[in-house]
Amino acid sequence: MSKLIDGKAFADRLCDKLADEVASLKQDKQLSPCIAVVLVGEDPASATYVGAKVRRCAQLGIDSRSHHLDDTTSEAELLSLIDDLNNDPEVHGILVQLPVPKQINSDAVINAISPDKDVDGFHISNVGALSVGQNNMVPCTPLGSLMLLQDELGDLSGKNAVVVGRSNIVGKPMAALLLQQSCTVTIAHSRTQDLPEVCRGADILVAAVGIPHFIQGDWIKPGATVIDVGINRIYDEALEKNRLVGDVDFDAAKEVAGAITPVPGGVGPMTIACLMYNTVRAAKNQAGIA
Numbered sequence: 001m002s003k004l005i006d007g008k009a010f011a012d013r014l015c016d017k018l019a020d021e022v023a024s025l026k027q028d029k030q031l032s033p034c035i036a037v038v039l040v041g042e043d044p045a046s047a048t049y050v051g052a053k054v055r056r057c058a059q060l061g062i063d064s065r066s067h068h069l070d071d072t073t074s075e076a077e078l079l080s081l082i083d084d085l086n087n088d089p090e091v092h093g094i095l096v097q098l099p100v101p102k103q104i105n106s107d108a109v110i111n112a113i114s115p116d117k118d119v120d121g122f123h124i125s126n127v128g129a130l131s132v133g134q135n136n137m138v139p140c141t142p143l144g145s146l147m148l149l150q151d152e153l154g155d156l157s158g159k160n161a162v163v164v165g166r167s168n169i170v171g172k173p174m175a176a177l178l179l180q181q182s183c184t185v186t187i188a189h190s191r192t193q194d195l196p197e198v199c200r201g202a203d204i205l206v207a208a209v210g211i212p213h214f215i216q217g218d219w220i221k222p223g224a225t226v227i228d229v230g231i232n233r234i235y236d237e238a239l240e241k242n243r244l245v246g247d248v249d250f251d252a253a254k255e256v257a258g259a260i261t262p263v264p265g266g267v268g269p270m271t272i273a274c275l276m277y278n279t280v281r282a283a284k285n286q287a288g289i290a
């Protein structure tokens with residue numbers, strides 16, 4: 001039986017520290033960290049995530065401004081809102097919830113956000129900074145996953161890390177962070193040959209695929225640390241309702257792995273905690289506080 005990595009508890013501890021920091025920024029520096037969260041359209045999952053982010057902000061004393069735009073919003077209208085937020089000195093972080101409706105080019109939107117306010121770390125200049133080791137804003141899900149790995153394993157150098165998935169928001173930045181920590185990194189994807197065998201070489205296995213229960217128990221090296229990024233809603237026949245599962249066959253994997261993150265309660269809460277972390281950092285940077 002492997003150890004369960006409690007992402008929820010880690011996220012709560014990180015947020016407690018951030019709440020203290022926010023309180024002293026307000027008191028000593030008259031700085032009130034503030035994030036603008038932009039939601040376009042009516043996707044129910046997106047609305048849930050935005051709600052969770054806004055609640056965390058309130059808990060930490062971070063100001064949040066929600067902008068909910070119609071699903072027929074044009075790209076020009078969204079870009080105009082981003083321009084206003086870029087120029088608003090009271091707003092330190094800007095997050096546009098993805099996906100956006102199909103009439104809007106998400107790359108154009110992401111790259112319109114001022115890189116210093118880009119608390120998602122998706123702007124091309126933040127991506128470039130990460131790839132050359134001049135980290136500015138680092139994407140929240142990979143950052144949170146790295147924090148859990150370092151807490152579990154300490155120094156990661158020399159470990160074989162396999163990241164399954166190569167998206168711009170999870171797989172690629174995760175691989176960049178693990179490389180910075182001197183792991184030997186393999187990025188696997190849908191064209192990878194003999195994925196089970198590639199996974200069996202992993203001391204650290206990160207699954208970011210988007211397919212429920214995709215990673216099998218016998219793909220996991222005994223004792224490996226498994227980070228399950230997947231968030232998939234499936235219908236559970238026995239429970240007769242939807243439930244959340246990861247990209248790893250958790251019941252099989254927990255018999256083999258050394259440590260594993262659950263879904264829910266693993267990476268998801270860390271994503272939101274790191275968004276708070278990035279917002280506080282952005283506010284301090286913009287106020288010239290080290």
Ligand SMILES: NC(=O)C1=CN([C@@H]2O[C@H](COP(=O)(O)OP(=O)(O)OC[C@H]3O[C@@H](n4cnc5c(N)ncnc54)[C@H](OP(=O)(O)O)[C@@H]3O)[C@@H](O)[C@H]2O)C=CC1
Pocket residue numbers: 141164165166167168169170171188189190191192195208209210211229230231232247267268271
């Ligand atoms: N916990 C959290 O906070 C977050 C969770 N997520 C979740 O993480 C998962 C991944 O998200 P995201 O990166 O955005 O997803 P994407 O759909 O953008 O990327 C999925 C990746 O998985 C690869 N893939 C698909 N099928 C296979 C296969 N059969 N074998 C090997 N690789 C495959 C794809 O390969 P290719 O490039 O070749 O197509 C692609 O690189 C999702 O479940 C998502 O909900 C996402 C963000 C935050």
Ligand SMILES: Nc1nc(=O)c2c([nH]1)NC[C@@H]1CN(c3ccc(C(=O)N[C@@H](CCC(=O)O)C(=O)O)cc3)C=[N+]21
Pocket residue numbers: 048049052095096097098099120140141231244263264265266267268269271272
């Ligand atoms: N611009 C942008 N930035 C994002 O960071 C972003 C995004 N768009 N679009 C969608 C994905 C997904 N994502 C999650 C955040 C928190 C949980 C989370 O808190 N999950 C809880 C459970 C939540 C539940 O019960 O539904 C958990 O895993 O325990 C999950 C997924 C951020 N994303």
